[in-house]
Amino acid sequence: MDHISKFFIYLIFSLGAFLAPLTPAFLVAIIMVILDTTTKIMVVGKLEGIKEIKSGKLKQIIPKVIFYFVFLVLAQICTVYIDKEIPFVKLVLATIVGIETYSIDENFEDLTGFSFIKKIISFTKKLTDYKTNN
16 A cells, blocks of 8 residues: 555544544534524425425525534634633534524524514513512
């Protein structure tokens, strides 16, 4: 086996070992994007009609997924090379989940007129007021 083949084998295994801890984060990001896309398709189908659902618009999810993956990899790099004590990957994943949850909530509100985030905020305010007054 020549040196170039050994180099590429070493590179592939090194990348695999580096990215392996990110597999659950990648899966969560993909699931959130799929849920957001599904709810958006439902909104377009309900408000504009099924004929308005175009595959060309679905291409927008590819840059979003790539963007999320790049940020997760950068977070892993920060964890490995800057500080292992700071949960960079978890912070980035929490941000991704928050962004996608907010988008899903907007789609859900367009579908049903009901926002679960607004209900949670309202409930939290009532609970805080109750604790303050008692």
